[in-house]
Amino acid sequence: MTRRFPNTSKTLALCGALALIASGAFAAPAFADAAAAPTSAPAEAPAKTPAEAAKKDDSALTWKGITLYGTFDIGVAHLDHGAPLTSYYAPGLPFVIQKNSNRAITSVSPNGLSQSKIGVSGAEKINDDLKAVFKLETGFQPTSGHLSDGSRSLIVDNGVPLTSQTTNGDSSRAGQLFQGAAYLGVASKTWGTLTYGLQPSLLVDNFGKYDPQNQSLSFSVIGYSGFAGGAGATETARFDSSVKYVIAKGPVRAAYLHNFEGGINFPGRADQVDVGGDYKGLSVDLTYSHVSDAVSESPLTAAQNAIHPGTLAGTVSDDTTYAVEARYVIGKAKIYAAVEAIEMANPSHPLPASFRGIGGYVVAFVNNNAYAIHRKEIVSWTGLRYAVTDKLDVTGAYYRYDQNSFKGNGCSDTSASSCSGSLWDASLVADYKLTKHFDAYAGVNHSAVAKGLASGYLNRSSTAFPVMGVRFTF
8 A cells, every 4th residue: 555645835835825814904923932832831731822822022033912922943953973964854854863863964954952832722701701712823944844744754764764755754743734723612710721632741841840951852851752742652742632721820730631532643542641730830740641552653664565555563562650840049050850650561462553643644564562671661750950140041951761672581681672772962052042932052962872772773972062042942
């Protein structure tokens, strides 16, 4: 069975449609927060939509309760062990060491600090306590004009040797028309916010607050890959048929997400719970997640590609995750720390070969038996952000993955990816606000893998320096 690529030429039409929706008596645009967390994040619940924030900022692009917003982020980077630029995968280049990282690369680079995106958000008052809310958002590649599409980046490298591959990666962004968010709901100051549709996981919501690098695609492992935000599979960093409830009372907050089985882009189901609170400068959240039939996609081997070209390979798992995240604000400094424990097991409901997965792509080769011995991954990080001036922030962060041996022989070497192993990443970034809407950044990112997590890699470490860019946000 062959599969044609989804139409990624929708980008220009989408931008035009969103502009028409938001056209009218707009004032000048306003600078938006660079954090990647959605407006429904439990860490800030009940959060304001862009339309609500615009009421206190007469420079926002708002008309009759509807706000048009977006980000354009582009730069240049040098990697000592990289791979050529992709037109589809959101990070563009392998800023975290990958199997195909094999040569020195100097290239234009998209989405360094933030995913480039465009969206509309709205709030309509129903009564004094209740309003209807909605959000539609998509991400795009400023270097190519395509909608961000991890699955297509994998297909491009089907059957291609590692040394000749372009940058690729699995993602919850797979060329869908709306891939960042597409939800509708109601919000109450008394009873909280209830929404339904395509929404980020509660972990992704929290990481916008607890990742020192704000889920940067160039400087953060948990921004570069959705493995942590997706609780073991990057595709489940967002759920397309989910209901989410968020409520805050004083310093305490809670959230619940349920994804219904059999969605358009995700065949399984999910349940996530978050509780958190604030005390003076300290914020803490505890998160639980269970996802069934999570899918991790990969390119086909040459032999597989000869049988079913234009499709993908996929590993299916049931994933259970616990996370503790904390942030402490003291003066001009913000201190971050978090740990996430992920356990991956064989699926209780195996998926058939050639099922249609995220973005409508066909997964022809399916592995339902990768985790007879459970894979356990500990993801941890710490970091510090310091406001040198009102315009200049400097951030340093350290991230780590530690994996058990789930091969069955207790191996701790590079003989198999199922042997125990580790990955670590360290980054340093300076971000300077040039104007209300425009900032410039520069930094360095170094990553390395060892033992099982280095199995099959052409190189075991990579340094991205310098990584420089500019970002326009409205």
